[in-house]
């Protein structure tokens with residue numbers, strides 16, 4: 105027995121001398137040596153039985169999502185580490201680590217966001233085509249299974265909308281989502297109808313011990329008697345459309361009664377606020393942007409703007425729904441699209457090198473005078489980098505993670521609540537701070553962090569660690585977003 109202990113300690117000693125990268129291989133062979141020495145092995149387990157050898161699943165490799173890159177997990181010192189007189193940005197910094205995630209290579213473009221708006225439009229039209237008030241063609245909405253049994257109704261996306269030769273009823277259903285501008289006579293999409301409804305199950309709240317249905321599970325301290333009469337109050341978001349077509353959003357506080365208490369429902373009008381161009385810049389003639397930016401094909405590949413944090417979240421939910429609708433059984437491993445947390449965003453922008461900008465140099469242009477990003481050089485010389493407002497997504501070089509426009513172009517929504525201390529006050533593993541603000545909450549509780557600065561900001565504000573915020577229902581001509589998706593795996597090489 106002494107011999108065995110001596111042998112094992114020798115192994116540990118020898119391990120301390122090998123390099124980190126080879127530990128895994130060494131351990132593997134050491135493990136099997138010990139295994140054979142002690143008579144343990146899969147063969148032995150089979151014949152002797154009784155040994156725990158583990159139940160393995162079949163490895164599933166997640167295909168790269170369209171337009172996304174994998175940001176490998178890693179650590180970064182968040183915040184402005186260097187204090188210097190040029191930037192005046194010295195502030196506390198902190199080491200944090202984040203798990204790997206997929207991230208959109210570029211900001212979400214007008215074209216991609218328009219796909220969302222058109223999907224919402226088409227879902228409304230399909231709903232109406234199936235409605236008896238518009239002829240009631242039941243093939244647009246499936247309400248029973250192949251055996252004639254009633255099922256949860258869903259829209260039939262396989263049947264095309266008869267855009268070209270509609271019947272009279274179909275024509276009315278299609279026309280119902282358009283309005284005619286009373287001044288110009290132009291037929292246009294009725295933006296006020298473009299409402300998207302989605303549900304999000306709050307796994308984190310449901311997992312918290314204090315929220316358990318069984319009072320005995322709420323506290324593990326056996327010194328504290330279980331209070332079977334304790335009422336756990338749950339806050340749940342819900343929404344409905346009133347008789348006038350208005351969206352009513354409510355946060356219900358009620359005693360916990362079941363799993364549905366963690367299901368939050370949202371209805372969001374998804375049409376971008378095109379008037380942001382005028383409202384953001386008093387005493388400027390931005391009427392053309394208001395009329396063309398979201399609709400004109402020339403802006404297709406520019407980042408969408410005028411979308412609130414609430415609309416960006418709705419886009420993420422729709423993108424998930426759209427993806428899962430086209431997937432098979434592997435869908436159960438797919439994590440939902442979401443906004444990046446503030447920490448993920450900074451890690452992705454600055455890379456493992458923790459650069460000040462998404463590029464290596466501390467300057468925003470090369471020695472030859474070529475700019476690295478779209479922002480506001482000097483004091484109001486917007487066009488010096490080639491663009492007056494936004495530029496097409498991805499025209500400057502990507503950072504080492506393969507991500508474009510992580511500085512400038514449009515600032516980007518994150519999932520994280522804006523607080524003064526930000527990431528410094530959160531966990532150091534996958535830090536995030538989320539808050540579902542109720543409608544009646546003070547406006548100051550509705551701040552969400554934005555990152556990266558934009559086409560209207562000077563160089564100081566497009567640094568990777570610079571933080572800013574907007575209110576979650578505010579829509580700006582200089583704020584857009586990109587999505588992320590948690591990576592369903594543990595290690596993957598590029």
Ligand SMILES: [Ca+2]
Nearest residue numbers: 478479486491
């Ligand atoms: Ca510019």
Ligand SMILES: [Ca+2]
Nearest residue numbers: 509512514556
């Ligand atoms: Ca950006």
